[in-house]
Amino acid sequence: MKLTLQALWNEGTERLTLSGIGEAELDAKYLLFEAFHTDMVHFLMHRNDEVKDEDSVKRAVADYRAMIEKRSERVPIQHITGSREFMGLEFSVNEHVLIPRQDTETLVEQVLKDYKGRNPVVLDLCTGSGCIGVSLSILGGFSDVTLADISLEALQVAEKNARELMQARWNPVRVTAERSEEKPWRLELSAGLADGTEKKAGVQKITLAESDLFSAFAGGRERRFDVIVSNPPYIPSSVIEELEPEVRDHEPRLALDGRSDGLYFYRLLAAECGRYLNPGGTVYFEIGYDQGQAVSGLLQEDGFRGVCVYQDAPGLDRVVRGTMVL
Incomplete structure (x- = not known):
């Protein structure tokens, strides 16, 4: 045959x-x-x-x-091909980062809608592949975006994605890198025109920072942001073993495990975000489909106002937004 x-x-x-x-x-x-x-x-x-x-x-x-x-x-198809499309952009992925999912586009789309025509300073915590923060930089034109993660392996993936997508989006450009020799690890990517015209080089900046939540921005390194976005680990520990093998066995446990009730990191974020937000700053968190009420309550308890929940395409709760009025 x-x-x-x-x-x-x-x-x-x-x-x-x-x-x-x-x-x-x-x-x-x-x-x-x-x-x-x-x-x-x-x-x-x-x-x-x-x-x-x-x-x-x-x-x-x-x-x-x-x-x-x-x-x-049961190796995920995205790990086999090494890439995944997200928000119309191609992101590299491997076993060190969560595979970007369509559900997460709900968060990016809401930020782009809320800040259309504006240029907020953005922090993407638990960035993983960088799909949220890089998409906001590329599609929203936000000129100062920071990607933070506790995992150096994840940050290496995010750096690759940031470099390649910056070069593809602002072509012809030169993407320059300024790497800090100090710990924690830090890298600043700047995109500017390559032809030396009157436009200022380095107008588009993506910073990558090794950080256990806000640790890289505390202790004399304080920064304030207009928007903080995060897709933190939110699956209860007991549920992880019930997940499909593609997720359970091949995606990083560090990015999945939200401790006993799945809310561990939301408690920390709700308590800490206000210190790093400019007045009127806003947070956007991806959540599990059944966590909208609980995460909304945590934000309200810690002083956030205008808290609301957004649904994804199938109609499930997916994003919680809140504004800090200082």
């Missing part, structure tokens, strides 16, 4: 189905397109053609089968 793209797709679908993958056909197709660098149009045109006996094609077949094998072991 001749080997065709259609036969490879069928082969991959069968393998993933036997492994219990819910969307086996879709995943097999996506990995096939990735391995052969093709799309649906070209697949439909050539799916029944026998694949060529060439080294490059043989490598693509081998790569595809290797990716199918990884997926059958």
